[in-house]
Amino acid sequence: MALSFEEFRSSLLDADSRQGLGIQLTDAEAQQVAADQQATQSWYEYWLAVTAQPAPPTGVFPAPDALATAETMPLGGHDFAQTAAFASAPPAYGGTPPGPAPYAAAAGAPGAPQKKSRVGLWVTLSIVGALLLIAVIVVIVAFTTARHWTKVDSPEKPETFHSEEYETGLYLVTDDGVSPCVVDQDWGDCIDAMEAQYAGACAGVELVPAAATLCGQHRAEIDRMRAEDSEGSVVASLGDFGHLTRTPETATRQVSNNDYEAAVMHEAVCYLGFLGECE
Numbered sequence: 178m179a180l181s182f183e184e185f186r187s188s189l190l191d192a193d194s195r196q197g198l199g200i201q202l203t204d205a206e207a208q209q210v211a212a213d214q215q216a217t218q219s220w221y222e223y224w225l226a227v228t229a230q231p232a233p234p235t236g237v238f239p240a241p242d243a244l245a246t247a248e249t250m251p252l253g254g255h256d257f258a259q260t261a262a263f264a265s266a267p268p269a270y271g272g273t274p275p276g277p278a279p280y281a282a283a284a285g286a287p288g289a290p291q292k293k294s295r296v297g298l299w300v301t302l303s304i305v306g307a308l309l310l311i312a313v314i315v316v317i318v319a320f321t322t323a324r325h326w327t328k329v330d331s332p333e334k335p336e337t338f339h340s341e342e343y344e345t346g347l348y349l350v351t352d353d354g355v356s357p358c359v360v361d362q363d364w365g366d367c368i369d370a371m372e373a374q375y376a377g378a379c380a381g382v383e384l385v386p387a388a389a390t391l392c393g394q395h396r397a398e399i400d401r402m403r404a405e406d407s408e409g410s411v412v413a414s415l416g417d418f419g420h421l422t423r424t425p426e427t428a429t430r431q432v433s434n435n436d437y438e439a440a441v442m443h444e445a446v447c448y449l450g451f452l453g454e455c456e
Contacts, residue, residue, distance in 0.1 A: 185221045319448040328445040336437035340429050347426040350378045350388035356415040364410035368402045378421035
């Protein structure tokens with residue numbers, strides 16, 4: 178006689194009855210199945226289908242003699258028979274049915290590991306990767322569009338000059354118009370006085386053009402006087418040739434103060450219009 182659904186459900190909670198039915202569940206799994214009506218219904222339908230099969234395939238189920246063997250076990254005031262075929266059925270029939278098995282595992286045997294979700298990890302990695310990609314793009318654009326220019330740190334200071342006098346190496350000669358000779362002086366002595374004036378002012382130096390002309394006139398006068406010299410001659414009158422004075426020629430020139438300073442500059446770079454040295 179087949180068990181009713183409620184009797185089958187009650188049998189799940191008893192280990193001996195459950196073993197007699199051929200239900201391979203632990204006590205914890207049986208309690209979870211019994212607590213869920215849908216899971217219990219699945220197991221009940223599976224048990225009915227297995228026990229109602231007329232004959233197992235050859236090589237899988239026991240011989241007909243074994244099928245006839247029945248074991249009677251008490252269960253809730255009813256008698257039921259368990260065929261040897263159900264007890265020795267292969268895992269496809271006597272084991273955990275396809276439907277309830279996932280539920281039993283999901284119902285959770287104690288200590289069953291739970292699969293951790295990695296969504297948060299992938300989201301974090303995606304954000305970090307996107308930020309790195311953006312950073313690389315920004316750096317490439319910054320270096321590609323960078324503006325290089327020359328920045329003046331200190332402007333150029335031009336050179337300044339001052340005036341100074343210096344000797345050119347030439348000499349000036351002046352004639353004061355006062356003759357070095359006197360009236361009634363021996364003619365030869367007058368020539369010697371004129372010669373001394375010429376030697377002291379005109380000889381051995383480079384003269385400016387005007388001084389050279391003046392000295393040339395004195396030279397010519399001395400030569401004329403020598404040509405006219407005679408014994409006993411004296412100076413009768415004084416001419417225009419006087420004392421000669423020589424002075425070095427000076428000029429004015431601009432001399433550098435050596436204060437030139439070149440401009441101080443450096444190469445400046447501006448990135449993205451606002452990073453670095455931008456104007």
